[in-house]
Amino acid sequence: MNTVNKIILFTFLISILISCQTKKTDFTEINRINDNIKNQYAPDKRVAVYNISITSLKDNIIVKGESDQPKAIEELKGELEKNGIEYLDSITLLPDGSVGDYNFAVVNNSVANIRSKAKHSGELATQAVLGTGLKVLKIVGDFYLVQTPDAYISWVDHGGVTLMTKKEYLLWIKPQKVIYTKSFGYVYQSPNNEFNKISDIVLGSQLLLLSDVDDYFQVQYPDNRVGYIKKSEGELFNKWIEELKPSGDLLELYGREFLGAPYLWGGTSTKGMDCSGFTKTVFLMNGFIIPRDASQQINAGKDVDPNLKFEGLVKGDLMFFGRKSTDSTKQRVTHVAIWLGNNKGEFIHASKQVRLSSIDPESAYYDENNTKRYLGSRRYLGETDKLITNLKTGPVLTDLKQ
Numbered sequence: 001m002n003t004v005n006k007i008i009l010f011t012f013l014i015s016i017l018i019s020c021q022t023k024k025t026d027f028t029e030i031n032r033i034n035d036n037i038k039n040q041y042a043p044d045k046r047v048a049v050y051n052i053s054i055t056s057l058k059d060n061i062i063v064k065g066e067s068d069q070p071k072a073i074e075e076l077k078g079e080l081e082k083n084g085i086e087y088l089d090s091i092t093l094l095p096d097g098s099v100g101d102y103n104f105a106v107v108n109n110s111v112a113n114i115r116s117k118a119k120h121s122g123e124l125a126t127q128a129v130l131g132t133g134l135k136v137l138k139i140v141g142d143f144y145l146v147q148t149p150d151a152y153i154s155w156v157d158h159g160g161v162t163l164m165t166k167k168e169y170l171l172w173i174k175p176q177k178v179i180y181t182k183s184f185g186y187v188y189q190s191p192n193n194e195f196n197k198i199s200d201i202v203l204g205s206q207l208l209l210l211s212d213v214d215d216y217f218q219v220q221y222p223d224n225r226v227g228y229i230k231k232s233e234g235e236l237f238n239k240w241i242e243e244l245k246p247s248g249d250l251l252e253l254y255g256r257e258f259l260g261a262p263y264l265w266g267g268t269s270t271k272g273m274d275c276s277g278f279t280k281t282v283f284l285m286n287g288f289i290i291p292r293d294a295s296q297q298i299n300a301g302k303d304v305d306p307n308l309k310f311e312g313l314v315k316g317d318l319m320f321f322g323r324k325s326t327d328s329t330k331q332r333v334t335h336v337a338i339w340l341g342n343n344k345g346e347f348i349h350a351s352k353q354v355r356l357s358s359i360d361p362e363s364a365y366y367d368e369n370n371t372k373r374y375l376g377s378r379r380y381l382g383e384t385d386k387l388i389t390n391l392k393t394g395p396v397l398t399d400l401k402q
Helices: 004-039 072-084 166-173 237-245 248-257 275-283 370-372
Strands: 050-057 060-067 088-095 104-107 113-114 125-130 133-140 141-149 151-157 161-164 177-180 184-188 197-202 206-213 214-222 227-230 234-236 318-323 332-341 346-351 353-358 374-379
Touching: 004 050, 004 072, 050 072, 050 332, 060 072, 072 088, 072 206, 072 237, 125 151, 133 166, 141 161, 177 237, 197 227, 214 374, 234 237, 248 275, 248 332, 248 346, 275 332, 275 346
Parallel strands: 060 088
Antiparallel strands: 050 060, 104 133, 104 161, 113 125, 113 151, 133 141, 141 151, 177 206, 177 234, 184 197, 184 227, 206 214, 214 227, 318 332, 318 374, 332 346, 346 353
């Protein structure tokens, strides 16, 4: 090979190398843009979907995946175009085409189990009680990807809910409801006959009011079944929410109602509940929708014990526990409880079962483990926070925006 040809070959190889390096640099920039947008719009995958990946195939950049955050997708495309990056768009916005006109679902069983994966063996992520409205994002076989009123996104099987169009959903949420106010009971096929049951029912459930029949409310399920609830076990929702006076004492009252209830990972009902499911349900019966998990609940409300001295707490404050931060690790919230005080340093929480504990070494309820791993407390009552929905001023429990 003569000198001229060697120079040409060397120049050609250098140009290829530079080209490859340029593409690699561009691809790194694209991923940086994508990560920044994900961190801005969907930092918590429990409440937002942003599963967007960027790959290359035969010199083509492909942006693919799904998201329920249209503003995030719009910004991603804008950033790519601003940087002169050409790409193939393979993004699906949720709700997707599998949903059709059925953008909503309403829980049709006493409790719907909502799982982390679209299968019955999937980990229980959370629950929703009878009458709760859900937003439907995707349908895969017999499972629906849904979003609960507290924004949690997971999978529910078709047997637990009734799908509804927007028109059907509005017909469900607008009329008067009956809210069930006891821990556990039944809906009957007819009044004054407790042997014929339609289903069980748990605290916080809502059904459509049809009429009054002696000592019973005649109610309708989301799937149009008709039954009867004892008036002594329920109230008209509008009357209940109007007369409701949230307080530390009311939080304690409902908390004690659950004493002995079994611990259930992912549970949020009186059939079984985890620590944050317990606090979530107690606050719901005080008229508030709060974040689902302890690690989310610690980000709401007002910090009332920054020095971790158990000072300045009032009944109803949420207490948080877990692993404290170190030079090399971040704080990790793993448990939550409701402070009662009662001059005994007491708190109530779901651990093994719903039970009382205390920070006082002289108390029969002394909880040395949690006392040592205390991370601080937050006050919800009387505080305005975008993470806390007040049902007196905000949407009713089943009123989700499309």
